[in-house]
Amino acid sequence: MSPGDTVANIVFPAGAWIPPTRKIKNVTFRNVAFSKNTISRVTFTDCTFEDCLFTGANLDEVEFHGCDLVNCTLWKIRLTRVYLRPERVKFARRFRVEAANVGISVFQAMLSNFAEERQDLFFMQADIRFRRWARYQIWHDLREEKKTTREAWWGWICSTMHEGLTGFGYRPLRFFGWTLLLFLAVSYMNYVLIGDAIQVARAAGTSVASGVGEAMTQGAPPHASFIDSVFYTFSVLTVLGFSSVTPSSDGAKILTVLEALASIGWLGIFTAVLVKRFLR
Template identity: 50%
Template sequence: MDTGDGSGSNAAMLTNLFRLDGTPKVHQQEEAMPSMSPGDDVTNILFRGEQWYQPRKKIKKVTFRNVSIQNMDLFQLTFTECTFEDCLFNGSRFREVEFHKCRFVNTSMWKAKFEQCYLDPRTIRLDRRYRVEAANVPVTMYQALLSNYSNERQDAFYADADIQFRRWKRYQLDWDIRSGKVDRMPGEWAKLKSLIYDVLAGYGYKPVRLFGFTIFFFLAISLLNHLLIGADLVVNGTRPAAPSIVDSIFYSFSVLTVLGFSTVVPDSPFAKMLTVFEALAAIGWLSIFTSVLVKRFLR
């Protein structure tokens, strides 16, 4: 899945992430709306008022660029195949608004609210600059989207948005550390835990990925055991003339899955102590794996 940080995007960003570039035209609520027919570009406009556009309006294949629709109420609108670049929706309220096959590029929705909305979080792209200057913007946006997805039972969107929310919380820790809000050591440790959880299991939403890492780690431990204690394994009551990689794999998976030794057992003090350590570590790992399965399939 894309990280949602805008990597590879060619869109220019606003000079100030909370203000439009240049001197945009100011549009008052009582004025006639600009043309929004398919193929039109709506650019360099600052909309002012309490409500944006009339209800039940459908807008298709329109590009909005350097447009501000802040602190306004958007009600019963449907956007289809529209693009929003360098736009500001800060503080706005979206009610019964649908975005189908739309794209959001470096569009700020800081403290926006969403009620009964349809918006695929995978269509949102934010430049890496947000990580440095305004990670709190996507944090509040994804937090509001999560509430909407939960209420609307849009489970797939909820999972994607939750992953992005947790990633941006991790990025925000950099700012909190630099500003002194969080001590460096606890902050760096929290970032590391978040990164590991993201890479290994997609914050609990990628159990297949975690299963793949589990098999890889178990095989790696099997190889390590073969090198360290392969000659100290007793098979069916006798010590083989030469260590067998198959026996080492069988032994290691028996220990790591907490199934018991079966016909292969350790026969040296070092091998026994290593076995105890691996078994204890495996209990913790399998507990994490089980919790991920529960979170993904029984939520």
């Protein structure tokens, strides 16, 4: 196993795997079976593992520096004090359909390993990938009739939205951006639907546009400006209440109550994302 060598088409017997050296560098392993092997205190540097079998393997104090594991079967692998970057474990797209459980198994093992080693960044990366592979597994479970069609679609939709909106709870800035967009969209909806029913208290001596002044003279309430709608909506959705901008019609009041109730859940999710990302 000198640098530049290729080890191919070999099956190592179950048990302790004892390499000729504890530091293996720039070696390519192709179609090699390490199934049920125990690999301890070995450092791999700039190595590549292609289509290798690690089924039931036990890795203890093993380090992979600059190594790629490509299309390897890592089913029921056990990792203890292992250094392996999650993005270095790569699978072809066919694994998502044919063997999603392989991805679930390896990233689940990584979660336990990184949690014990307090490698928070790697834990986050492994958790994101674990949840993705759990989503791929949904369709396999549907084909095997382990889930109903409704359960499969509901699980897939929830997982996709969770990743898209919050990055599985690890992207608070992304969720903050979606929150701003959502609040502005609700502001525009309020501006269109209940703009006439939003009552704006003007300070004494404040100049009012001529059109608004004519409407007040005729006894009709003025249509709130878009800025007024934004202020009103953010006051409701952030549960701060309102002072100078209030709803005046029954329909506007009911809509305001529904928006306030929905915002409590949304802001609760936002708080959970912040806690998960920064206070884990």
